[in-house]
Amino acid sequence: MEAFAVTLTVFVLAMFVGFEVITKVPPTLHTPLMSGSNAISGITIIGAILLAGLDLTALTTTLAFVAVVFATINVVGGFLVTHRMLEMFKRK
Amino acid sequence: MRAALINFAYLVAATLFVLGFKGLSSPRTAVRANMIGALGMLIAVVATLLDRGIVSYGVILAGLGAGSAIGAVLALNIRMTAMPQMVALLNGFGGGASVLVAGSALLGALALGQALPYQSSVATAASGIIGAVTFWGSLVAYAKLQELVPGRPQAFPGQQILNGGLRLVSLLLGAWLVREPHATGLYWGLVIVASVLGVTSVLPIGGADMPVVICLLNSYSGLAACATGFVLNNNGLIIAGSLVGASGIILSQIMCKAMNRSLANVLFGGLGAEVATGPLADEVYAGKVKAASPQEIAMVMETARRVVIVPGYGMAVSQAQHAVRDLARLLESRGTEVEFGIHPVAGRMPGHMNVLLAEANIPYEKVKEMSEINPSFEQTDVALVIGANDVVNPSARTDPKSPIAGMPILDVDKAKTVVVIKRSLSPGFAGIPNPLFAADHTLMLFDDGKKAVLDLTAALKEAT
Numbered sequence: 001m002e003a004f005a006v007t008l009t010v011f012v013l014a015m016f017v018g019f020e021v022i023t024k025v026p027p028t029l030h031t032p033l034m035s036g037s038n039a040i041s042g043i044t045i046i047g048a049i050l051l052a053g054l055d056l057t058a059l060t061t062t063l064a065f066v067a068v069v070f071a072t073i074n075v076v077g078g079f080l081v082t083h084r085m086l087e088m089f090k091r092k
Numbered sequence: 093m094r095a096a097l098i099n100f101a102y103l104v105a106a107t108l109f110v111l112g113f114k115g116l117s118s119p120r121t122a123v124r125a126n127m128i129g130a131l132g133m134l135i136a137v138v139a140t141l142l143d144r145g146i147v148s149y150g151v152i153l154a155g156l157g158a159g160s161a162i163g164a165v166l167a168l169n170i171r172m173t174a175m176p177q178m179v180a181l182l183n184g185f186g187g188g189a190s191v192l193v194a195g196s197a198l199l200g201a202l203a204l205g206q207a208l209p210y211q212s213s214v215a216t217a218a219s220g221i222i223g224a225v226t227f228w229g230s231l232v233a234y235a236k237l238q239e240l241v242p243g244r245p246q247a248f249p250g251q252q253i254l255n256g257g258l259r260l261v262s263l264l265l266g267a268w269l270v271r272e273p274h275a276t277g278l279y280w281g282l283v284i285v286a287s288v289l290g291v292t293s294v295l296p297i298g299g300a301d302m303p304v305v306i307c308l309l310n311s312y313s314g315l316a317a318c319a320t321g322f323v324l325n326n327n328g329l330i331i332a333g334s335l336v337g338a339s340g341i342i343l344s345q346i347m348c349k350a351m352n353r354s355l356a357n358v359l360f361g362g363l364g365a366e367v368a369t370g371p372l373a374d375e376v377y378a379g380k381v382k383a384a385s386p387q388e389i390a391m392v393m394e395t396a397r398r399v400v401i402v403p404g405y406g407m408a409v410s411q412a413q414h415a416v417r418d419l420a421r422l423l424e425s426r427g428t429e430v431e432f433g434i435h436p437v438a439g440r441m442p443g444h445m446n447v448l449l450a451e452a453n454i455p456y457e458k459v460k461e462m463s464e465i466n467p468s469f470e471q472t473d474v475a476l477v478i479g480a481n482d483v484v485n486p487s488a489r490t491d492p493k494s495p496i497a498g499m500p501i502l503d504v505d506k507a508k509t510v511v512v513i514k515r516s517l518s519p520g521f522a523g524i525p526n527p528l529f530a531a532d533h534t535l536m537l538f539d540d541g542k543k544a545v546l547d548l549t550a551a552l553k554e555a556t
Binding site: 001003004007010011014015017018019021022023024025026027028029030031032033034035036037038039040041042043044045046047048049050051052053054055056057059060061063064065066067068069070071072073074075076077078079080081082083084085086087088089090 | 106109110112113114116117118119120122123125126127129130132133136137139140141143145146147148149151152154155156158159160162163164166167168170172175178179182183185186188189190192193195196197199200203204209210211306307310313314316317318320321322323324325326327328329330331332333334335336337338339340342343346434436441442443444446447450451453456459461
């Protein structure tokens with residue numbers, strides 16, 4: 001329960017930070033914001049990596065492998081496509 | 093010691109994510125901001141690879157390789173007009189990953205004979221439900237945007253009851269799983285029910301409401317990651333997930349406000365599903381609509397001192413953004429002031445039009461938000477509407493009974509002349525006629541968006 005209290009604290013504070021920072025993003029950049037935050041939601045990748053590396057049972061490893069693939073698509077695809085868009089905003 | 097170092101690395105990653113979001117506050121710093129975010133992710137991944145629990149790297153590297161290849165191919169080949177589909181698809185993968193990670197963690201803990209504390213089992217259930225809804229909801233959103241299934245709302249009788257029932261069943265299965273975490277069948281049952289829920293929740297929602305749905309799914313994908321973080325007791329996941337969750341919630345709110353609707357109304361209302369009341373199209377349009385040729389319109393534009401271009405989804409569909417830029421440059425070379433006015437829900441996702449105009453090299457300073465451009469329409473000679481309908485419908489201001497009453501619109505009708513490029517008089521997603529098209533000072537150019545803009549540009553060149 002104590003550990004939960006700590007993680008919950010982190011969660012609530014991070015939400016507040018998120019609200020503060022993201023309300024400052026101008027509407028022009030809302031699409032890159034979405035694809036970029038998308039990439040960050042691929043953070044599940046670290047959970048997937050941990051479980052894929054444990055090598056417990058064939059089933060857990062298979063599930064984790066697919067999770068690594070999905071999350072990596074999310075991360076790599078998200079950051080790359082955001083980069084492509086933002087480059088277009090930069091040039092004049 | 094190593095575990096502490098890994099946690100420090102997560103702290104660094106989380107800090108970089110926050111800095112990355114912060115840098116998105118201006119287009120000037122945005123490219124670097126995105127790289128900072130990516131660096132954060134790289135640090136998190138490398139730190140995780142150092143975890144002592146990891147005994148084999150083969151599977152991990154294979155997964156990273158395959159995922160990177162697929163992700164890169166998708167990201168480098170997607171057209172800018174198809175960006176909403178891309179984001180929907182990526183959201184889905186994030187949600188799917190959360191379902192699989194939570195499932196794998198559950199089975200793993202049981203295989204190791206570990207006791208599951210409440211925190212883990214509750215979070216596992218939450219990951220399963222949110223992740224599955226995100227995955228399937230996003231796939232349906234993708235199919236709708238890609239027009240694999242019709243974009244119109246697919247309503248069926250008893251739909252709200254069905255969705256309510258599914259929601260309840262998934263929560264009950266979740267509660268049961270918390271009581272009996274060893275019954276892994278419950279987890280997969282819950283995932284199946286939530287999957288059906290994902291499909292039946294998004295299917296009834298129409299194309300025009302997609303911006304809200306994508307934002308919401310974006311938020312869900314973050315919250316799913318958060319829930320998975322609670323499963324694994326991992327602060328890295330929790331912080332990154334909640335940042336994304338917050339971002340999606342804020343964007344959904346902005347979108348709802350721009351449509352003057354509540355989130356509940358978007359999710360359960362099904363705009364365009366009900367038969368629109370109010371004046372019939374024939375009454376509004378009969379004998380009043382003036383169709384004009386590109387030459388006639390060029391004559392009006394020739395003398396204009398200020399032109400405001402209002403793009404809508406139609407510009408994206410006909411890929412007209414480059415043609416629009418050429419027209420804008422031609423006007424500018426003749427001394428006309430040109431600006432762009434963007435409605436927050438133009439297109440299929442927030443900021444979609446801005447990306448398309450940026451792709452065509454139109455400087456972002458000339459692209460104005462609704463609140464910024466609206467006061468200037470009275471001093472505007474020509475408002476050129478390209479493939480937009482409901483967001484320029486004055487009924488929102490004038491007719492309190494209209495389905496879109498109170499929705500903030502771009503006041504193009506206040507310009508001296510309004511030119512509307514549109515394929516036909518067919519209604520927009522709200523399913524109502526637009527009195528703007530019948531107004532005395534409106535000229536209609538019926539054609540495909542791109543062709544019409546090219547014709548207009550050619551006619552204007554000839555006139556010179």
